[in-house]
Amino acid sequence: MSYSATAERESEPASTHASEVNRVVFASSIGTIIEWYDFLIYGTAAALVFNKLFFPADDPFLGTLAALGSAAVGFFARPFGGAFFGYLGDKLGRKSMLLVTLVIMGLGTFAIGLLPTYEQIGIWAPILLVTLRIIQGIGLGGEWGGAALMVLEHAPKHRRGFCGSLVQVGFPIGLILSAAVFAAVSQLPEEDFLSWGWRIPFLSSIVLVALGTFIRFKVSESPVFLEMKAKKEIARNPFVEAVFKHPKNFLIAVGLKICEVSWVYMLTVFMVVYATKNLDLSKALMLNAIMIAAAIEIVTIPLFGYLSDRVGRRPFYFAGTIFTVLFAFPLFWLMDTRDPYIVIAAIAIALSFGHGLMFGPQATYFPELFGARVRYTGASFGFQVSAAIGGGLTPILATVLVNKFGGSHGVSMLLIALAGITFIAACFARETRHDSVREL
Template sequence: MAEASQAVRGVVTKGAVAVQKTLAQPVPTARVVVASAFGTIVEWYDFFVYGTAAALVFGKLFFPATDPLISTLAAFSVYAVGYLARPLGGLIFGHYGDRIGRRSMLVLSLLLMGFGTFFVGLLPTYEQAGILAPICLVLLRLIQAIGLGGEWGGAVLMVAETAPASRRGLFGSFVQLGNPVGRLVATGVFALATRLPDADFLSWGWRIPFLASIVLVLVGLFIRTRLDETPAFKDLRQSGATARMPVLEALTAFRRETVTAIGLKVTEVAWVGILTVFAVSYLTTQLGMAKSFVLDAVTLATLVELFVMPLSGWLSDKFGRRVIYLAGTGFGIAFAFPLFWLLATREPMIILFTIVVGICLAQGMVFALHASFMPELFGTQVRYSGISLGFQIGAAIGGGLTPVIAAAAVGWSGGATWPISLFLTALGVLTFAAVLSTRETSGSSMEN
């Protein structure tokens, strides 16, 4: 009887300890989720407003040329600079984010990104300042990209290191909503601006989306300065276990995970470049579609994506990250060639459907999982550096040069689009292999 009583007490004690640990698990407050998500909205708005301007006006205003293709290529090349500089931001902010903390890096990155965008709206054009105009445009793009390169990792970790494991995919997807919401606001503002007479739009209308970013930056700063550090990093700092060179450790001790994270990113970001940047130029200049219609199509696709992404995050909590990721990547591979066949019909409803489906399933479905899948691959001491490197290097490979490659391929092939589809297919295979090479991470602990 005594032994039974002792056994019961042991079970009760263990149960009480388990309950205590469960109750002690940090649950993300609305403030953490909103602050992280709003900051990413500002960052992605700044980034996408540049991409839209590159497709519509920068070629004419900053890189005038007798051949429109050369002008477009020049504008897209500066767009690519933003992607190529983002790994530098990931290196810098990743190092200090793992050494000093997530919160302070969020504030600094927001300032860099926001003011880099605001001053683009004040730049003189090539006609007004000559070669100095495109040089300043490139420099501001570099500042903007470095800020974004560091911002994403911090915003994601604020939620990922706080969320309960069973809901990390869902909560992480809310942070990722900053991407489509930022794109929605950017394309929406430009859709309004393009309704101005062409002379007014080229003269001053294109500046409005850049100057308006200052309002978002100030609100974002107010929200983010009120955040506390994540529990996981607090514990790491108190134990004195922070890495001296976290970037180097991520590239050595977590080499496989870093390569996997790069592979997770390359395909999704290529679809962004094709459907939100290149397609805007291709449909308007090559196929003669109205600018306002194309921007409206991207806007509608983004609205639908706002529902697809949380659903994807929720499903990944239920069924695992890998199966959802493989489904989205597999769709992208299958859709790479039909994409341009459908666009070439010039039928507005078909084009609308194509853009919506492409953005939601080939991009949004997998992008939603970056905020949970990538952090779960790394230990706390190098997590900021690891996910920043993976995300930003993958973005540089798959996204930075995609609009340039696509525009050059169309020019080289005499208008044929099969090289672009082949490129998307190849990247899709790489991502598919990266997912298959890693373990299932949903439900894993962030305390490591």
Template sequence: MDAYTNMEGAAGLADTAHRSSSRDSMSKVVTASVIGTMVEWYDFLLYGTAAALVFNKLFFPSLDPLMGTMAALGSFAVGFIARPLGGVVFGHFGDKVGRKTMLMTTMFLMGGGTFAIGLLPTYGQIGIWAPVLLILLRVIQGIGIGGEWGGAALMVIEHAPRDKRGFYGSLVQMGFPLGMLASTGIFAYLSRMADTDFLSWGWRVPFLLSAILVFLGFYIRLKVSESPVFAAAAQEKEPPKIPLFEVLTKHRRNLIISIGLKVCEVAWVYILTVFVVVYGTTVLKIPKTVILDGVLLGAALELLTIPLFGHLSDRWGRRPLYFLGSIFTIAAAYPLFMCIQTGNPVIIALAVAICMNLGHGSMYGPQAALLPELFGTKVRYSGASLGCQVAAGIGGGLAPMLATALLARQGHFVGVAIMIAVLGLVTLIATAASTETYRDNLYES
């Protein structure tokens, strides 16, 4: 009797969700999520490029170049360390109030922090208060992006048909390469200015442009209705009082697995897009445009490969793509730096692009579906956000900083390659420990 009742309830939820979803075409939902996510990633990724090229000189000028870069990357890492807090706060209210409201809030939080960075006085103007304010604004950015990803992913996959969740979720992930193309592209263009002009005012332009993009993203997201799965589940029963507590007590294994699944992918992409820029320009004295061109090529190709890997995950499952990505990352860690050391622009661009797409893209594409699929509807925002953002704090925030410290201590890249391989092994183990989810029903709770 209980089993029959549960099946009947699940069918009712599915029917309710289907009727609700018909009010919003998938194209509208996907467009709103991709543009909104692109804007937020543009804001967040601007900081990484600026940390590698500008902030060490303007906000930490009293340190030698490598230590100044480490300090700048430390302020970069602060944003990642703040991301779990954003995941907890916005995950809590996203599970209790709804996905859409939280997405609107995170956009203004991120955009406000980014715009304010563009107005900051430098160390030469206000002294120690300059890096203090920079770090504070980076914390605000981190909290915003920490709540953004989970909500954007859920809005799409909870609207999507079961057999296309991987593909539609991967379209949300395209916000990352789009944001990277926009942020890296504008910095690559402005870095061709005379150094005096670039350091004086040119670096501020990308941050100030954020205001326009945020209002555009907010307007588009305003047109989309609440997730049908959340709306249907909300009619069945009240959400738990503290979703985070339920995640930590009843979904602890999947939370740990989700952290392991994310940590290699996020570390790998920030090694490629932040540390490689530092290593190439500071140690090898390669022109910054050569490295940035490689990042741009990799991001452009990911616009094709991320949805491809998402589509393949609907056919083959999520785990095979994660096995591919983690094994590739382990194997490619050392050869990547050998390619960078050649100084050849073509070899560098191809190496960075291939590593981004086969190492990062193969895992990032299915990720927007996989991590939420590990958790029930009532705690899905909290569980997916917390797992993703804890891993981001470890892999994205600390990895470039630790890599720079290893480089400063050892004088070569071998320690960095070993670190990447270890993180790849962690994700490989997490993938082996996980269960396949691509056929699961999202209406189970």
């Protein structure tokens, strides 16, 4: 059956009370905050610490590249998590996968904080670090889709975009928490920071995971999934059905994600390296700029989600890609001024409009592209494949381009090319705000 649907065929989740909707949104958002915190502290540590403690090299560039490469491994693991837990979520239910993925991510993050360094155990240190990063990626790969689906399938039709955007707010809040805790421990003397201070952000995550698991345990299963289960309409092989029987929607999801995810990790990972190494800006300034920009996104992401219920999802992808093309060069010109206020303003503008415009409606738009039978698999796998390509490779490619050409022009051209891919995907995507969440 086609994934397309009309407003006349819309059937809302049966008598889902407002209190239950609020509970599901809260539980999904809290868990997503924790997941993003766990995943993002690695990126910050890779830029500031891991190149020295786990990937020592005579050439600082090679050490930095190796550390960023280890961060990218987590992105490459995310599609496997999306496919595996998406498959189980479409077969067994959404709620159980939310609990499992949160625990996997939390334990992986906590274990990173316990690792000995290269100086202590040699080559086993980076091997163990990369292994735990893979576990992080698998956990996050399965978590996002489940959180998005739980909200989508409980929310009333006219508020799906707004409710879904509250799941997305987990990213900037997680970003603030990760940047804040690293900003705090980076105030320690360098020796203490490299010895034990960097471990605090990883070890403290175990408390957040326990809290998130408790909250998520209390939410009810998706009414859409329960209805499919009662009618015996569960897909026999959700992965095959989502990716091979309906490849257009899968490829569109990959294309829609590529610009936004490349842009945000360029800002939050590569830009920290670029600004501290090439522009001699302080770690504190860059972390503060990221925190301020993320705080603004806590407002702009729900705003864009709310507006997507009024004007549709697609317009935000057109607007976001156009902004990226226009701002790809000015962003670096503003950074090159080295003026703290200009740097903070540039990061804040870039994050909200190059990332938030597209990220806000995403938790609603991606699942809406797929039918209920394969929604977890299709949305998760498409999202995470693009995240692996854009988020995993972009900081590395940007670092190589700056090192090779001695400037930021190559990075700007790369971002413009990726924006072009998303623009084309948006042209082929359909509008979904009137579609039924029960369409198979």
